[in-house]
Amino acid sequence: MAAASPSDLAERVRHALGMPEDHPRLDELNAWAARWHNTLDIHPSRGIWSQLDDTARSELIDAISVPESFFWRYAAQLQRVVSRVHQYTGAGKVRIWSACCAGGEEPYTLAIMLAEAGLLEKAELVATDINARKLAQARIGRFSERAVRPLPAPSTCRWFDWQGGLHPWQIHDRLREAIRFEKLDLLAFAHGQVPPPLQAPHVVLCRNALIYFDKHSQRRIVEAFYRTSDAQAWLLLGHSERLPLTQTQWQLHTASDHAWYAKKTASSPEPPRPSTRLPEPARTDRVVPRPSVSPETHSIRQVRAVHATKKGTETSLTESLKQARSASEPHAIIQACRRALYLDPDCAEAHWLMIQAAHASGQIPLRDRHRRLLQHILASLPERTMINMETPVSVADLRRALDTLEGNTP
Ligand SMILES: C[S@@+](CC[C@H](N)C(=O)[O-])C[C@H]1O[C@@H](n2cnc3c(N)ncnc32)[C@H](O)[C@@H]1O
Structure with a gap:
């Protein structure tokens, strides 16, 4: 059979992976196709994905995925999840799925916030990504200076050891052991080919990934989240990502600097107006004065200050x-x-x-x-x-x- 031309191969892959026409990695896709088109024996009437061998597939994922992430990204939104765990009174743990976790910066940030609020044991954390190389890094838990920089300094001090080198910060085992990392292709999940990595998640994080899919694939992924999640699930997207208005299964909730979606059911109440706020921690007589802090780190400090008061060490x-x-x-x-x-x-x-x-x-x-x-x-x-x-x-x-x-x- 004649080899596919590079442009044909690239176009078929783009369609199969649901990549929009303005995907930022199209040059990399074309370069990959130029390298592989002679080697692969592609049958035109069969699905392209299953015809790629393991090396071609992992090279492709490395070329086109955009695995950039960093700690404390949109921290206020993650604090919202912490407050949900805090308020949870149901059976078992709060099941949280970070569905495109890159090198682990997002789920580890959440684990740090939960641990600092004394809630880590109340949550089950699973993180997935399609990129096996990034997942391997996530499991090891070594991070660059740049990835760690936005963390409040004492959290860095508390949860990492400095070991030098290109990725100098080693995260502590307690956090590594709190997260299960698994490989999962969101498109295969959306097409029902693989189950979610945990039963009926209460919270699904899919931040800064939907933008790399075309509209059709985005819709299928979000519908699959709806089908497989808990009746009161939340869905968190990236800061600039919004579901289309035609999508009526998820109810948008907003706070001053972040947003999240809650699964709509027949009995869902209208979202509270004005926008909802993080629950205030229990009041104490003494107010702990502190310099002005960014809204993103404010609530965790409130939790900490109350904790300090409780321990009588205020x-x-x-x-x-x-x-x-x-x-x-x-x-x-x-x-x-x-x-x-x-x-x-x-x-x-x-x-x-x-x-x-x-x-x-x-x-x-x-x-x-x-x-x-x-x-x-x-x-x-x-x-x-x-x-x-x-x-x-x-x-x-x-x-x-x-x-x-x-x-x-x-
Ligand atoms: C920009 S990163 C977002 C990381 C993190 N959620 C954040 O907001 O910082 C996008 C991630 O989506 C992953 N991704 C892309 N396509 C995917 C797919 N089909 N299935 C699972 N993950 C995918 C990429 O490998 C990459 O790690």
């Missing part, structure tokens, strides 16, 4: 900082900084005082760890931003001070 951030500033013993400074960082993981002053105290007492690994975390925070701020310290200091000055300390290792 000390306000301001008080902890005051103690850290006035203490003379490095040990006392470090303790006070730890309390401050528990209340506000991104408190630059607490990191700075910690670095100096660790430096003075020769605790180099501790100094290095907080230096990295502080650099991580400063990297996201413009040079001239003033950092709120006992005496406010600019980002540029604090960077210089860090460098000076660096050149002065005891």
